Amino acid sequence: MPGGTAITETAPAKVNLTLRVTGRRPDGYHELESLVAFARVGDHLDFVSGAALALDVAGPFAAAAGNLADNLVLKAARELARRAPGIALGHFSLIKELPVAAGVGGGSADAAAALRLLAGANRLAPDDARLLAAAGATGADVPVCLDAKARVMRGIGEVLSAPLSLPPLPAVLVNPGVPLATKDVFAAFARMGPRKAAATFDTTALGGVSVETALAALTAGTNDLEPAAIALCPTVADALAALAATSGCRLARMSGSGATCLGLYLSEDAAVTAARAIAGAHPDWWVRATVLA
Numbered sequence: 001m002p003g004g005t006a007i008t009e010t011a012p013a014k015v016n017l018t019l020r021v022t023g024r025r026p027d028g029y030h031e032l033e034s035l036v037a038f039a040r041v042g043d044h045l046d047f048v049s050g051a052a053l054a055l056d057v058a059g060p061f062a063a064a065a066g067n068l069a070d071n072l073v074l075k076a077a078r079e080l081a082r083r084a085p086g087i088a089l090g091h092f093s094l095i096k097e098l099p100v101a102a103g104v105g106g107g108s109a110d111a112a113a114a115l116r117l118l119a120g121a122n123r124l125a126p127d128d129a130r131l132l133a134a135a136g137a138t139g140a141d142v143p144v145c146l147d148a149k150a151r152v153m154r155g156i157g158e159v160l161s162a163p164l165s166l167p168p169l170p171a172v173l174v175n176p177g178v179p180l181a182t183k184d185v186f187a188a189f190a191r192m193g194p195r196k197a198a199a200t201f202d203t204t205a206l207g208g209v210s211v212e213t214a215l216a217a218l219t220a221g222t223n224d225l226e227p228a229a230i231a232l233c234p235t236v237a238d239a240l241a242a243l244a245a246t247s248g249c250r251l252a253r254m255s256g257s258g259a260t261c262l263g264l265y266l267s268e269d270a271a272v273t274a275a276r277a278i279a280g281a282h283p284d285w286w287v288r289a290t291v292l293a
Contacts, residue, residue, distance in 0.1 A: 058096070
């Protein structure tokens with residue numbers, strides 16, 4: 001990174017606690033309703049203002065991050081610059097800690113972090129309409145990651161609820177090391193044909209409640225993409241089974257389009273113990289104990 005004072009943002013993992021496919025638009029995109037929360041694990045993005053727009057990537061998943069020119073960090077910066085001519089750009093340095101094509105919105109979270117950094121460096125208000133417009137133009141999951149708080153996202157990601165007062169949920173995230181492309185999972189979902197629609201998840205059951213009450217409420221939800229992802233990648237079922245077998249796991253579910261799965265627990269100690277057990281049994285898997293909120 002060039003000389004200058006770097007500012008830093010964390011790009012937290014986005015976790016879909018529930019995910020319903022509610023329809024399909026004429027353009028082929030599926031409409032969703034998803035309760036989203038954010039983890040205390042994520043990527044890290046540094047920024048130095050004033051230099052030419054550039055990006056370097058390091059970290060355990062840097063090699064899987066793909067072509068730099070296609071990275072969503074650069075796309076987000078260009079989308080904002082298009083809407084706010086004259087803003088200072090600069091050099092980004094990304095530490096890629098999250099697995100790629102994993103259903104935890106890593107690239108979207110990185111793009112949102114880039115927009116927050118540019119906003120801070122250029123004294124743009126966090127609610128500047130140009131930020132949200134640039135987020136939506138960058139990717140469907142970027143708007144919900146811009147202000148990383150638990151909320152419900154609908155449509156193709158453009159309709160966001162107000163933040164929810166979700167209690168901090170102790171969790172374990174497990175990725176079995178197999179990437180799943182979102183488009184492939186949705187294609188498999190479509191091939192499975194019509195299915196009984198899941199009931200709308202009642203988010204009012206989560207406001208100002210205990211962890212135990214929230215976990216009980218979340219069991220009523222689903223991830224409609226889980227069967228399609230398992231059909232493409234049976235290892236997803238192995239990850240879900242490994243989570244469900246740990247002591248104290250109240251819920252095991254896939255996040256997003258997979259292959260990352262989550263287990264929810266009553267306490268952080270139980271989550272840490274579960275993560276150690278799974279990592280010991282599957283040393284080639286990505287396993288993290290965390291908290292979702």
